[in-house]
Amino acid sequence: MTKTASSWSGIERLREACLGLTLLEIETLFPIEGYLFTPREMEKVLKMGPRRRKSFTAARIALKDLSRQIGLIDESRPDHTIETLGSDNETPCLDQSGLYCSVSHSDRFVVAVAHRHPVGVDIEAVSNKIIRIRHLFLSPSEQLLFSQSTLDPGKTATRVWTIKEAAAKALGLHLFQAFREVEVIKGDIEKSVMTFEDKTYSVNHGEGDGQVISLVCCGEP
Ligand SMILES: CC(C)(COP(=O)(O)OP(=O)(O)OC[C@H]1O[C@@H](n2cnc3c(N)ncnc32)[C@H](O)[C@@H]1OP(=O)(O)O)[C@@H](O)C(=O)NCCC(=O)NCCS
Incomplete structure (x- = not known):
């Protein structure tokens, strides 16, 4: 560690x-x-x-x-x-x-x-670059969620990005398929919720040293 x-x-x-x-x-x-x-x-x-x-x-x-x-x-x-x-x-x-x-x-x-x-994990540095390219990986309803969030925009965008990368790994999707078909329906500092093909998944986040980790698990440990 x-x-x-x-x-x-x-x-x-x-x-x-x-x-x-x-x-x-x-x-x-x-x-x-x-x-x-x-x-x-x-x-x-x-x-x-x-x-x-x-x-x-x-x-x-x-x-x-x-x-x-x-x-x-x-x-x-x-x-x-x-x-x-x-x-x-x-x-x-x-x-x-x-x-x-x-x-x-x-x-x-x-x-x-x-x-x-x-299981899928992703770690990224929080950056404003991710905010600038958010139209590439946020759906219209995620854009709305994003605009209504009271969390820091960079941290929120980095969470959504890492959720989709981690989901791609866990679910065996191409990254662009994850961008399109994984939907983040709730975003928060510690936990978010995403859906894929009518299934709902809870996502855990960790944060430190300017980085965000998202963890997507397809079952109990
Ligand atoms: C897989 C991918 C999403 C990783 O994204 P990244 O931000 O560049 O890199 P990360 O550091 O988060 O992850 C890299 C690790 O993911 C793992 N990985 C690579 N392909 C993977 C896959 N298809 N499924 C799960 N894990 C994979 C590897 O272990 C890799 O690290 P290593 O080569 O040093 O062992 C990226 O390589 C990509 O976009 N590939 C294009 C093809 C694609 O989308 N494949 C299926 C989606 S997982």
Whole structure:
């Protein structure tokens, strides 16, 4: 867990909504790549530029840490034997467990979550840029909700954006499909509510260090 976690709000609630959560500050990580990666992870990382390599590496550290945290992996098992790259070479996994997981990185942090049911997490820095492009991902009724909200506009827009990214991951949607078809019907600081195909989902948020996390779970932990 990151040292700055105490300055975050909602992290314990996020943790209770899933099987486990790891939140790390990327600049504090100093991995030794030869010890960290499985052969498949190594093959993928070798094709990456420095920026992508950093976020991919941070995601591997968070997922391996999470596997130990939830007791899936013995503490003594070496990192390079814990697979965190799904069979499609894109989506994350927690070794051969069959548990669901999700990971997200922002400019500063990486967050990983585990769950017995499909799950999606997203972290973004709060920014006014998201407000400027809100017409791209807010439906007319979400625009109305947005305009009536008493919350900070940047924080509200970042919540909706992260809800849709997390929903895309949890529900296996293309991001643009999530922008169009996931509808946020209630938005608040700690919890929001979204719908997709007549189903309603409660979304938990965490916030700290100018970042927002949204967690979408498709069942009880
Ligand atoms: C998947 C996607 C939404 C992630 O958004 P992002 O803000 O760029 O990145 P984040 O840091 O939040 O998440 C990245 C992580 O999501 C995971 N991921 C990638 N594709 C995924 C998918 N289809 N479903 C679930 N998780 C996925 C990966 O673990 C990735 O991190 P890693 O490659 O370092 O392991 C983005 O890559 C995207 O828009 N892809 C286009 C294709 C698409 O929409 N696919 C299906 C939607 S999930």
